[in-house]
Structures are given as C-alpha cells and as structure tokens.
Amino acid sequence: MQPEATVERIRVRYGETDQMGHAYYGHYALWFEQARAAWCRARGFTYKELEQMGYMLPCVELHIKYRDEIRYDDVIEVHIKVTEIRRAAIKFEYEILNTETGKLCTVGLTWHVTMGGHRKAVTIPPEVRALLERPPQAP
Amino acid sequence: MQPEATVERIRVRYGETDQMGHAYYGHYALWFEQARAAWCRARGFTYKELEQMGYMLPCVELHIKYRDEIRYDDVIEVHIKVTEIRRAAIKFEYEILNTETGKLCTVGLTWHVTMGGHRKAVTIPPEVRALLERPPQAP
Amino acid sequence: MQPEATVERIRVRYGETDQMGHAYYGHYALWFEQARAAWCRARGFTYKELEQMGYMLPCVELHIKYRDEIRYDDVIEVHIKVTEIRRAAIKFEYEILNTETGKLCTVGLTWHVTMGGHRKAVTIPPEVRALLERPPQAP
Amino acid sequence: MQPEATVERIRVRYGETDQMGHAYYGHYALWFEQARAAWCRARGFTYKELEQMGYMLPCVELHIKYRDEIRYDDVIEVHIKVTEIRRAAIKFEYEILNTETGKLCTVGLTWHVTMGGHRKAVTIPPEVRALLERPPQAP
Numbered sequence A, B, C, D: 001m002q003p004e005a006t007v008e009r010i011r012v013r014y015g016e017t018d019q020m021g022h023a024y025y026g027h028y029a030l031w032f033e034q035a036r037a038a039w040c041r042a043r044g045f046t047y048k049e050l051e052q053m054g055y056m057l058p059c060v061e062l063h064i065k066y067r068d069e070i071r072y073d074d075v076i077e078v079h080i081k082v083t084e085i086r087r088a089a090i091k092f093e094y095e096i097l098n099t100e101t102g103k104l105c106t107v108g109l110t111w112h113v114t115m116g117g118h119r120k121a122v123t124i125p126p127e128v129r130a131l132l133e134r135p136p137q138a139p
Helices: A028-042 A047-052 A126-132 B028-042 B047-052 B126-132 C028-042 C047-052 C126-132 D028-042 D047-052 D126-132
Strands: A006-011 A059-066 A075-085 A089-098 A104-113 B006-011 B059-066 B075-085 B089-098 B104-113 C006-011 C059-066 C075-085 C089-098 C104-113 D006-011 D059-066 D075-085 D089-098 D104-113
Touching: A006 A028, A028 A047, A028 A059, A028 A075, A028 A089, A028 A104, A075 A126, B006 B028, B028 B047, B028 B059, B028 B075, B028 B089, B028 B104, B075 B126, C006 C028, C028 C047, C028 C059, C028 C075, C028 C089, C028 C104, C075 C126, D006 D028, D028 D047, D028 D059, D028 D075, D028 D089, D028 D104, D075 D126
Parallel strands: none
Antiparallel strands: A006 A075, A059 A104, A059 D059, A075 A089, A089 A104, B006 B075, B059 B104, B059 C059, B075 B089, B089 B104, C006 C075, C059 C104, C075 C089, C089 C104, D006 D075, D059 D104, D075 D089, D089 D104
8 A cells, every 4th residue: 555645835945045056955854854744734643742642753864865956935845655664663755846847856764763751762652653554634 | 340252163064054155144043052152161161061950041132233244164253251140141242253354244142041940030040150150261 | 104014824843943942042033034035925026036136135133032932833923024124224023923822922123235246235226125115915 | 995084073052952852863964064074174175165166066865874862062073984986976974973972873974966067967077086085184
C-alpha cells in the first residue's frame, strides 16, 4: 500500500536566502519540520500533543538532495509521507516542488526515534503508534 | 564609573547573509547573544550556570541600528557592556565594529528580566546580582 | 487618517524555539519580514518585484518589545502598518497577537531606506512611492 | 593517502537550541559551512575569494547522522576533510566531537558542484582545482 502524502505549502522567506541568491541549504530542515507538523495535523493530532504526552521524536538522520534551486518568495509544496515504521524509529520522505513550475526541486528523508520521559530512546508506545499509523482524515 | 566592555570576535557565516549580499537583520540577535555569553565568561561564570541555578534572563526588549552593512566572512567585534541594573532587569549595550576597517557598523541594546523557577519574573536574587556586578577578571 | 493594517498569520516552527521553551528573540525578525511581504501583496505588488525594479529596502532600525512569550505551534497574527514615509525612508509598525488567547505578545517597528542600483541610498523614486502609498486592495 | 582533516572549534549558541534542550537539527548545516570555510583558510585561500573569482560551490547533497545530542554552550570540534574530487563535484566529510567528553556526536557529508558565472554547473576549472588540492599549510 502506498502511503498517502500530506502536502504543506510554504512561501520562502527573505531571511532563508543567502548571498548566492537562493535558499540556504540548512533552512530546508525547517520546511521538513513544518511538513511533519502538517502531517500530524492531517491525522488529527499535533506534534505538540505528542510532547505533552511525554514523547519526543528527535531526528537521528537527515538526507537531502538539492536538485533545483529554490528562491525568495517561491511558493513550494513539501510532499511528505511516512515510508517506514520500525520498533523504535520512524522514517519520513519528502519531495519539494515549485508550485509555479511544477518542478521537483528537492528530495529528502529523515529518521526519528521515540524518546520517553527521561530522554531515553524507547520502543514506540502503543498510543503513539496508533497516532502514527492513522490514515489522514477528511479535512 | 564607565563600565568595562567585553569584546567578542565573530566571523560572519554564509548562512547569515541574504540575497542582498549582506548579513540578514535578524541574525544580529545571535551575535548579541554570543557577546552576552562572552561577557559572563569574562566575569568568571557562564550563562549556562545561571540557568542551572534556576534563573533565566529572557530578552524583553531589543533595539538595533544598522549603520553600515556587514558581509560574509567579515570578522566583526561585538563590544558589550552592562549600562544599567535595576531591581529586576538588566540592560546590555552593544557596538559592532568591522575589524578590517575599524568602522562602527551597528549599535544596539537589549533589556532582560530575571525569571525564576516557575517562569515568573523575580527581583534579581543576591547571588545573581553578585555575578552580574563582578568586574571582568584577568584572562 | 489611520493606516490600514495588514494581518499575516504564522504558525511558530519548532526550530524557532530555544531551550527556554519559547520562541527565540531573533526569529521575530523573520515574522516581521514575512508580514512586510504580505503588506506588499495586499497592495497588489511584491517585494520581489521592487527588487526586480532595481530597489531594495534594507532595514536600518529594528525595535522589538517582547511582552508575552510565544510558543511552539502557536498561531500568531502579525498586524503591520506603515506609519511614516519620509523622503528616503519608510517605517513599519507591528503588533503580534496570539490567536488563541487574543493577547498582545509583541510590539515592534522597523525603519527601511531605499537603496538603488549601486547600493546607494536614494530618495524614494515616484514609481516606488506610488506602490508604497497604495491602499490595500480587495482580496 | 589519507586526507588531512582540518578542525574548527565552535561554541554552540543559545539560538541554535530548541525546546527539546539541544541543538536543532537544521543548524548543523551552519557548522558544516563554517568548517568548510576553515578548511579553505587552512589551505591559504578563502571561500569568499573563490566567489570573487567567479565560482560558487553550492551544496547539492547533505547527509547527517545525529549520534549524540549537542547542547547549549558545548564546545564542539568539527573535523572536516575532502574525500573525493570528481570532474565537477567535491565531497566533504565531517565528524563533530564534543571537546569535553571526546565523544563523537555527529557524522556527515556534503557534495558540492562548481558553478560558474552564469549560474551553470561547470567542470572544476584548473585554478580552482589547484586550490582544492592544496595541502594544508603551516599555520
């Protein structure tokens, strides 16, 4: 079964560019993070609630391929889906498209682990797994 | 008595520029923050230790005048001093100089309040006041 | 005549917080900038177009008062208006409200100058002044 | 022949943390970039000079594995070396160590391409290749 992507639209900020005239390579991490939050909301919960339940999902791996530049004021779409859930880790994959040209600008992935109360990695608890495995809900 | 300035040298990062070709106006806050940390260390303590003692110094006011642009790879000097300590607040003033030209690029100030354990503003406690009023120590 | 405010809604990113648990004081500059872009679009042009016409509006002064903390995932509203246009400078004023509580969290202002082709400050040219003095357009 | 690593020491800024209490995953890109600049300087040139010669080295791939957390005020060492130079691309590898504990916190790599005057990818020109293949110079 193909996981369903959630799409988050973002307008690129001036402060996200650098003197090369396009978006700085480190700021994509912020867009990926915003997309993850949108992914949660599309499933009826928020990442903030996960933290209030006592869990955090720190990123343990980040991989980005920058195929085409992204510029100031571009409206991009981050397409995000979960492609793997392991015992204690979850993988997100990302594609960034330029909404004006339709061009695929970026592909990426992140791996996250579940951390519990004492900042220790834990097996994904059932109540968290239930949230992560939810299908997207009607908007 | 004129307060003694502490000087922090910083090399400007590429990611701190924007497409105008100079440093983005929001990133100066990071340099001011780095200068405050240096100011503490020059007096024999660290801001981190203040937080470990249970206090935080959140910024409640920021004022920056950008007189001359700062560019990628410039080595700047942030001159920082405390110019006022009130019952529950402390004021830092900043000057940023370009080390190559000697030019004054930026002046600024920040006000900070003391927050205690329950995230409430508190009168600066004596042990914190003692640290903040210390003279700079021989390096 | 009271200038009309433009309102920009922004959801606070995780990467915009710091270990104090609320938004880092430097990142507000990004929200102000996003609000300025929205202010332009509400008047039928974009800041990007201004730059394509050969003009830039670098910030020469920033003043922020942080009245109430802003947290991760908060949806804030930046209310922005132009309160003064001089021969060669323009002033924006900002108020940030928390949309959930309605509370006024932040007030601020920025001054910008007009820079022309050779990175020199210039009198605001008539075609730029015409844009800046436009009333907001029906959405 | 094992390439020689250049080492860049960096103190973590408060604004580089997030509410999880450690460094935000996107800010590592800034440290990698600072390390690349140091790598150039160790070889007697600067990345700024490369841009003045008309070349840019945009990042086309970023890969980071976050093994151990990095916290505010930690002094980290970024060990950087070039591990591959192709016709039109160069690969940097990174290790971040905590200087207090000696622990390896992060491993990463970036790929960069050479862009010439018209923002087109070009074969690494001989004068740039000569710089990139230089051995580190006596400090």
